[in-house]
Amino acid sequence: DQQVKQNSPSLSVQEGRISILNCDYTNSMFDYFLWYKKYPAEGPTFLISISSIKDKNEDGRFTVFLNKSAKHLSLHIVPSQPGDSAVYFCAASAFGTSYGKLTFGQGTILTVHP
């Protein structure tokens, strides 16, 4: 049973436009959410996170939105740049019940065209 799902395997966006990557989760115990970015031949790198006490967190061009009632989070990249082309993973943890354990989605390949 996959507790974190990224239903879009890929997304293609024009440079300068908005990229929206989506993630759904099923475990109501999850209370901390992260996005990681991965380039080929490199390990994932942390991008942005959000705690369940918030519904939005912003860092430069990256904003994560959390809708707890819908068990849904999204990552917005504005404006998108060709260097943003990578695989994006969302991840979740349940701080109180599973120390250190991150559950990942299967990733979305983002391609930003010049």
Place this chain on the structure above:
Amino acid sequence: ETGVTQTPRHLVMGMTNKKSLKCEQHLGHNAMYWYKQSAKKPLELMFVYNFKEQTENNSVPSRFSPECPNSSHLFLHLHTLQPEDSALYLCASSPTDRGTDTQYFGPGTRLTVL
């Protein structure tokens, strides 16, 4: 060297071989992790170590044997693997094993079992 390093980057082994994967972190962190990423599947947590003590074993078969001699080094000893164990093995570290601590990943070892 900075960050999290992994050796070797690529490994091909037969089912009867014994090999080891090595991970080293230069970040002063106390928690280290092994993840497995199979083709078209999410990253899957295998083991968590905190201050050299194993705090999580995610039902991993005994043919995978982790070792953490100190907080900077983590090994994954492999023996009598199966072809379905072919995957990307990623190591990560974080300041502690709290789920809210950012995990920093190495580039991974691409393992092929023949």
